[in-house]
Amino acid sequence: MIGVYHGGDLASATREFGCPTDGWLDLSTGINPLPWSVPPRMFESLYCLPDSEQIEMLNTAAAEAYGIEEIGCIACGPGSQALIQWLPRLRDKCRVAVFAPTYGEHAHAWRAAGHNVFETSSMPNAGECEIAVLTRPNNPDGTSIEIDAVAGLAADLEKKGGFVLVDEAFADLDPVASICAGGWAGIIALRSFGKFYGLPGLRLGFAIADSETTESLRSALGPWPVSSLAAMVGAAALVDKTWQTETRNRLALSSGQLDSILEAAGLDIVGGTHLFRLVISSNARAIHEKLARAGIFTRYFPENPRWLRFGLPGKKDDWERLEKAFGL
Numbered sequence: 130m131i132g133v134y135h136g137g138d139l140a141s142a143t144r145e146f147g148c149p150t151d152g153w154l155d156l157s158t159g160i161n162p163l164p165w166s167v168p169p170r171m172f173e174s175l176y177c178l179p180d181s182e183q184i185e186m187l188n189t190a191a192a193e194a195y196g197i198e199e200i201g202c203i204a205c206g207p208g209s210q211a212l213i214q215w216l217p218r219l220r221d222k223c224r225v226a227v228f229a230p231t232y233g234e235h236a237h238a239w240r241a242a243g244h245n246v247f248e249t250s251s252m253p254n255a256g257e258c259e260i261a262v263l264t265r266p267n268n269p270d271g272t273s274i275e276i277d278a279v280a281g282l283a284a285d286l287e288k289k290g291g292f293v294l295v296d297e298a299f300a301d302l303d304p305v306a307s308i309c310a311g312g313w314a315g316i317i318a319l320r321s322f323g324k325f326y327g328l329p330g331l332r333l334g335f336a337i338a339d340s341e342t343t344e345s346l347r348s349a350l351g352p353w354p355v356s357s358l359a360a361m362v363g364a365a366a367l368v369d370k371t372w373q374t375e376t377r378n379r380l381a382l383s384s385g386q387l388d389s390i391l392e393a394a395g396l397d398i399v400g401g402t403h404l405f406r407l408v409i410s411s412n413a414r415a416i417h418e419k420l421a422r423a424g425i426f427t428r429y430f431p432e433n434p435r436w437l438r439f440g441l442p443g444k445k446d447d448w449e450r451l452e453k454a455f456g457l
Contacts, residue, residue: 133233136428136438137329142421149424154447155440157428159268159299159405161380162443164327165366174357183360190367191335195320196306204343205355205363209298209321209334210234212346216294216317216336217242219345220260223291226253228263228274230433232296235262252278255285264296265308269407269428269438270400271299280313287315292338294319299402301325302377309337317342322359324404325376326366333359380404383441386448391439394455405440413437423454 136157143153188203197203206212217225217239227236229248239246239262252274253261261282266273283293295308298321309318317338323329333355336346347354355363366372380403387406391398396408396416405428410416417429417437428438442448 133237134431135233136426136440139426142426146418146421151424151450154425154442154450156442156451157426157438158329158440159402159438160324160329160440161327161376161404162441162447163376163379165362165369165372165376167328167362168365171358171361171365174361177357179353179355179357179360183357183364184354186364187355187360187367188335190364191320194367195318195335195337196310197337199340201340202309202337202343204336204338204346204350205360206334206336206346206350207355207359208323208329208332209296209319211332211350212319212334212336213296214238214241215346215349217244219342219349220244223259224257225260225262226258228252228261228267230269231262231264232268232298235264235294235296252282255282255289255291259286259289259291260294261286261291262294262296264298266299266302266402268296268299269405269430269436271402271405271407272400276308276311279308279316280311283313283315285315291315292317297321298324299404301373302380302403304373304377307337322363322366328362328366331359331362332356333363377403380441387439387441390448390452390455390457393457396437401438405438407436407438409435410437411435420454423450425451425454 139153187205188200191203192200213234222243224245225239227248236246236248286292292315295318297318307318309316320335322333384403398406399409400407413435417427420427430436442451
């Protein structure tokens with residue numbers, strides 16, 4: 130396999146385990162299984178290029194949602210993954226510390242751009258690197274480094290032209306502003322739209338940074354950084370406070386329900402967010418294979434073979450299917 134192993138690849142799952150009779154129940158990603166409902170009228174936007182007003186409305190909605198005062202500090206892109214890959218290419222070669230284990234594309238992207246990357250399980254100091262990368266809350270264990278620690282490192286790196294890159298892909302699960310809303314120097318944050326809103330195929334994400342960095346990203350991405358559909362859906366969903374509140378409450382209940390199933394199955398939960406749970410087991414691979422043969426695809430970690438991650442089922446039948454696969 131080329132690049133980093135990810136969940137969600139049902140084609141690979143089918144090649145390995147065959148095609149399930151009832152189709153796949155994909156629990157290998159941390160994506161909301163009950164998404165924001167896209168009004169049918171919005172699909173008409175696919176007939177047109179996104180214009181400057183649509184992009185401005187999208188960035189304005191994002192600024193409001195993430196607690197950012199200046200719209201010029203937001204840059205939208207076709208998913209946070211695209212921004213993860215572009216940022217290393219806008220920077221001179223330097224030493225980069227990645228707080229790990231975490232989302233594997235960070236180290237991969239910086240290495241691919243020619244930077245000197247090292248992974249560390251403890252907070253680096255400014256003497257070790259020019260750039261530090263961390264995910265908050267972290268994927269897959271859900272931990273969040275204290276803001277003061279991040280801000281302190283960022284201030285030190287900013288003095289020598291560096292920064293801390295904070296991936297906030299799962300931060301929408303709590304009604305809190307971006308870490309960048311604190312006005313800390315030397316921090317760039319990334320936000321993913323698809324996970325919380327349950328629309329990963331829309332491909333929409335945001336970078337929050339100083340205006341010079343966001344302008345560089347806009348230039349790199351060109352005149353149409355996202356589709357017209359992404360601009361319209363994103364602008365509407367990001368200001369839908371009622372849906373956001375109801376969804377956070379529902380996800381909290383659903384993650385508790387998932388905990389009950391995993392614990393009843395004898396699994397040790399060691400972390401996660403309200404969109405996924407991480408378990409540890411000496412039989413993780415065997416459990417992954419057993420569930421896959423029942424048509425349930427989980428996230429296995431070849432680099433950490435005792436880990437297994439479970440996303441949330443959505444429909445009632447999906448919950449019952451998981452329980453049945455565990456023999457509960």
